[in-house]
Amino acid sequence: MAKKYTYFFSKQKTEVPDVENIKFVLGGKGASLVQMTKLGVPVPPGFVISIDACDYFYKNDRKYPEGLMDTIDENIKELEEITGKKFGSKVNPLLVSVRSGAAVSMPGMMDTVLNLGLNEDSIEGLIKQSGNERFAWDSYRRFIQMYGNVVMGMEHSHFENILDEVKGKKGVQNDVDLDVDDLKEVVKKYKALYKKEIGEEFPDDPKKQLKNGIDAVFKSWNNPRAIAYRRINKIAPEVIGTAVNVQSMVFGNLGDNSGTGVAFTRNPSTGEKKYYGEYLMKAQGEDVVAGIRTPNHLEDMAEQLPDVYKELTAVFDLLEKHYKDMMDIEFTIENGELFILQSRQGKRTGMAAVKIAVDLVKEKMLTQKEAILRVEPQSLDQLLHPMIDPSAEKKEIAKGLPASPGAGCGQIVFTAEDAMEWAKDKKQVILVRLETSPEDIEGMNVAQGILTGRGGMTSHAAVVARGMGRCCVAGCSGVSINEDVKIVKLENGDILKEGDWITIDGSNGVVYEGKVPTVEPSISGDFAKLMSWADKARKLEVRTNADTPKDAKVAREFGAEGIGLTRTEHMFFKEDRIFAVRQMILSDTKEQRVKALAKIEKMQQSDFEGIFKEMEGLPVTIRLLDPPLHEFLPHEDDELRELAGEMGVEFEELRAKRDSLAEFNPMLGFRGCRLGMVYPEITEMQVRAIINAAIAVAKKGLKVEPEIEVPFVSHVKELAFLKDVITNTAEECLSKSKTKVEYKVAAMLELPRSCVITEQLAEYVQLFSFGTNDLTQTTFGYSRDDAGKFIGKYIENGILTEDPFQTLDTEGVGELMKMALKKAKSVNKKIKLGICGEHGGEPKSIEFCHKIGMDFVSCSPYRVPIARLAAAQAAVKPKK
């Protein structure tokens, strides 16, 4: 038996494919048309040519499956019977639209032909049908142009030239000023152009038009922009083609009783359960979109066309009930008769997504688990940061990368020092830098936002800003930033100076002139409810990366169940201690080092006390010093000279020391646990600070759970040695204080070798944390700071489908993680494993962590809710 390639839909007869998900046969649009028809929704009748036909077309040298053309003829015949119209009829012509529709929405990427079926005969019929001669001739003119361009590949401009010529001759500016005769002339000229370019007459036969139209839609599946769209939107190669929807035309511009509109079944901005939409009478769909006339609010229809309104809202309710979601619906009213042209799940803001999901549970349409899957975790981000007031007037002056969400408004400063200085005077500042370095952290912290000229989504500025929840626009390469003379030159040549006000939106990367008002987010009760469902569902523990009591507090409010990563190095940069840190680094002897470390110890201890207090009763993983020491030294000779003065040593000597610390590849250099191996006194100081802080807090009756983490381990003997240092130091502190504090020892897995020998390491620790940033760097051999030179190109060319620094590379890095996890658990079933790289807050990566049986993820405070929801989705999602 021949395979079925067409599916008819009409009030009288609807064919539904017998498969689980009809979208993969009929495409998204076709599925909705068939489904709606089935539900009794008034949809103009038509038929769908299946995606399989398109697949066949590409696999068989652009031929149709045998018999398909006959079947199409039969469908047309049936359509003619049902509508009482006829292809090419002078009296009551059947006109159809031919539209693409893949399984995945690819808006505007593929081709559409409208008004197909018009010819010298049916134009007369259309005049009769519509009673509007100009409308009919304009439709014919448009059809020829669309057909010539879309189906035959003629240049759009060639048609426009003719139109301009006729308008010029008549001395008018606009299309609407052409009358019937003018349009007839245009049609004539169009046909002549067609003959000249194509070498044959414009086809009068509607069946020929139809065949060519279907061909064109099939071919448009592989036009360059469609291919690009699929690549950019990471549409899987399993999505193999487009269906073709052939549907009888309806017109919203036939007369006073006709119209067209779009509507949402609930408010897509707020989620409020209230119909929301607009319509225009005497108009076609494109008129609404084009915004030439101001459309009416949907509510007005209740008075203007009460019957239609009633029918329409009944359709809304019907569709919501069927799809169990807020729907986005396009409709047309033709001579008072309602037709639904399209329906799909409506796009919505994060806030609306949450409210709708929670409401649908209240309305018993969804279970809690289904509701969890309805909110894109990423969209919660909108709920967690200040936003640009959508109603505010604003002028865009530059655009960079949306590196850290939220909006910020302040006066431009060019150095971290200035930022701190101005902030002390209660000024709001935006820190503008070519790029940031660890020295800038304090300045970043006091700024309302950060704007950088260089660097990508994972640049220092971006990573640190996200960690702080500070908004950031990075890599704003269109502007030129001169830190020396303190100016920003915009692309249009305008200059911004220190002190000028700007507003940046880290959610979309836009920079605005002056002060744009921002609005604070409100976390509604629905949000909390959804999160509570998510917490019930998820298996993964969600921790946070937090370096300060403030971060810890925010994260805890956002639901963090502990700290998965405290980076102690950020503390080293604080103004009151960086001098001692530098003294320590530049020491020649252990004695000098110990002396400088003693100055830092008390301050570190008080940092930790603050964090422990905020995280009372929850575990806190503190990573020992990680970055190469030279990161703490001034890069510029001027600063270094100043430091030499303060330290009372010769500048030359200090410079030689700094230069000797410089590295060719600092990422692979003298850092991580290697520091503690060579200078155990640093580790000892940090462990004392941690344990003594824990003791101090415990003495106040609070519960503390410190976990001391060794970074950048590659050899078991490193861990063995440092575990000794840690336990010896800790036990000494504890026995001195006569207080009991339980502490754990942990290690980072961030080097391929540590994943190969995890079973050896597992004997020394109770917890492992994958540092997937570094692990990605070493597994791929990509330096995060340098990969920008080719990674963009790689993604563009489809070599990489995603940036592995944003979404975990499950095939390579993930494989090493699975190996490590298996090895670790084989030695110690109780050992906990988690992830604390940037990936810890990325939904796909979180899903992977869930799948391979990890115990926790840790992410920046502002991503905690996202991670909670993503972890829940991973747990709830049906397994494939």
Next chain:
Amino acid sequence: MAKKYTYFFSKQKTEVPDVENIKFVLGGKGASLVQMTKLGVPVPPGFVISIDACDYFYKNDRKYPEGLMDTIDENIKELEEITGKKFGSKVNPLLVSVRSGAAVSMPGMMDTVLNLGLNEDSIEGLIKQSGNERFAWDSYRRFIQMYGNVVMGMEHSHFENILDEVKGKKGVQNDVDLDVDDLKEVVKKYKALYKKEIGEEFPDDPKKQLKNGIDAVFKSWNNPRAIAYRRINKIAPEVIGTAVNVQSMVFGNLGDNSGTGVAFTRNPSTGEKKYYGEYLMKAQGEDVVAGIRTPNHLEDMAEQLPDVYKELTAVFDLLEKHYKDMMDIEFTIENGELFILQSRQGKRTGMAAVKIAVDLVKEKMLTQKEAILRVEPQSLDQLLHPMIDPSAEKKEIAKGLPASPGAGCGQIVFTAEDAMEWAKDKKQVILVRLETSPEDIEGMNVAQGILTGRGGMTSHAAVVARGMGRCCVAGCSGVSINEDVKIVKLENGDILKEGDWITIDGSNGVVYEGKVPTVEPSISGDFAKLMSWADKARKLEVRTNADTPKDAKVAREFGAEGIGLTRTEHMFFKEDRIFAVRQMILSDTKEQRVKALAKIEKMQQSDFEGIFKEMEGLPVTIRLLDPPLHEFLPHEDDELRELAGEMGVEFEELRAKRDSLAEFNPMLGFRGCRLGMVYPEITEMQVRAIINAAIAVAKKGLKVEPEIEVPFVSHVKELAFLKDVITNTAEECLSKSKTKVEYKVAAMLELPRSCVITEQLAEYVQLFSFGTNDLTQTTFGYSRDDAGKFIGKYIENGILTEDPFQTLDTEGVGELMKMALKKAKSVNKKIKLGICGEHGGEPKSIEFCHKIGMDFVSCSPYRVPIARLAAAQAAVKPKK
């Protein structure tokens, strides 16, 4: 039954432990004493206390096994019976030596006590025995001093002070000027000192002396220098202690008919089959070593003491026959009676090792396979480079690391440009640099040797020099090199200037003043023979890393079976093309790049033609451009300014371009196949040059086997893309030329990710080569250029037993290699895998490659014979 802890040896009775290798019970020295006695060699009788006793001692709180002391007493009794001497006898006293002896030789690291048994009584006996009162008192004096120092831990200097005091009083300078009375006074004062420091009388009881002596030897196993020695010499922890050898003393200084000597059964320098040794009459062992008197050649003994000589040489022959090797023997003649005190396999030069191994096969003592195992592969190095004339007078002025073997003599120059300039004038130069960079390669190539102030054994200078077979002393940190003013300041303050002559020895890292004559190596027929046996035995193919026809020629002469790695980037630095290379790099558009590449193409082609000719009939793997592009640009602004002038562009523009190419971590940056991914035109140029070169050579009737290798692959799509570029380009060249050339496509495995996804990559290539340098860097997270900051400390502290850049880390990197190998072969059984990092020429790493089933190793030309032998040893060695 109690465990046996002592083993007696004498002509009458010898106890041999019933184990496979008696060394692990008796220690090396004990085993040889027992074995020699068993063979009938005249060894002074005695007994061995086993290593197990030492092990027991350490495991049981420094106690002896039960009954051991009794057994020792029995052994002493037996010794007294056999020798007719008696402990403490006034007439015929038994004196013994107590010496350490572990399973592995640790010369001078542990303790020895001689003349044990002397006291107020036996001194009289010794006088009678020897007829030499002064000798007896001097022996007594020495014994007290040795016992006090070694056994009781008294300061050596305290005894020396007394000796000086007595000499001072008498007004003499030397010990020999003290007479019997003086010595008696010294003994008295020594005893008083002993009493004062130890709190008891010097022990008269020989048994107490013995017990304490044995204790001291046991304890010396764990003295700091012994521990350090074991760590430094990587002695496995399975070697658990020292045996104690208690042996009756014999004296070579009793009279005219006594003497002592050392001998080798063959010449240890040349391997010549001729007894070789020295002896001194009326002397003790230490006199020979101290070099106070000039010893006689062994041949003289044939006339002087014909009977002893006959007996001695008979022992030589006997021991050689037994041990099937050249032996190193210590002997003493006591009143005309020969005693053998020690025998062991003799240390020898590489040349001697080869000759002896081959001769022993000729003499039917060894099989070919046994002979293969007899030569340390590393020692062949000595046969392949010019050497400092051993007889030349020379003055050492500095010492660095022995970075690349061989000796070189020349005038100092400080820049690569000067080196080339001077070389053009036929001057011999030594290139002296703080450190070298790829720009210096041409200069290094024309120099006689390279001396650097910084960097380790795997620094750029070291690696490149070894690759070139140029000698190099690296990291000579004692001197201070000032390249600007062109001087070297030595540690003693002396200054060397440009043009001064120096000689460097890259085999030991020594720098000599002035011109020291060097001798060229000669590869004897024996060497060739041994190599032919090795070639028969080995399974691994041995290829070479060669970038020039000259290297290829040398390597082929050394037995390379093809090229495993040709680095094309070295060619880019040649004077005639670096300008075009820089133009290419600094191009803004593809057109400019293609234009610059066209200039390089012809030159590259002729490079390849030269290599193909030299390697006729053998495979040649050519790696596509690998290093980051900025390596080709001038680092200094002055040079860049010059380049800007030559290129006719603005300096500022060029500098901006160069700065934009700079990277934070170039090792993980825009390099390897990433270059070809972004600029496929570079790959196309290189492929055209390779294939057209192959065509040109093939047209001359020579067989060429090019293998085009893609470096630094981390993702399968990179390989898929570049394989397309390679095959398309190659096919185009081949079809144009109408010539048939078989070529292969290969890929480097040098990133962890490539080892995780090797099964994906294997579909695209016929050959894989592990780049273990980069793989070690990324697996450990060690930058080779920076790891010096901690790797030394790691090895010192035993965190690492070996530098993983020198000896493959089998546990981590090796595990990834095994994984990759398995994955590759699972997809394609015929696929070839090899290794082409520095490890390809290192014997232990080669053994690992053999074990895991690799197909080839590739190493620098001068290591090819080493690799051939090491591969053979790996194949021949008995499996554990």
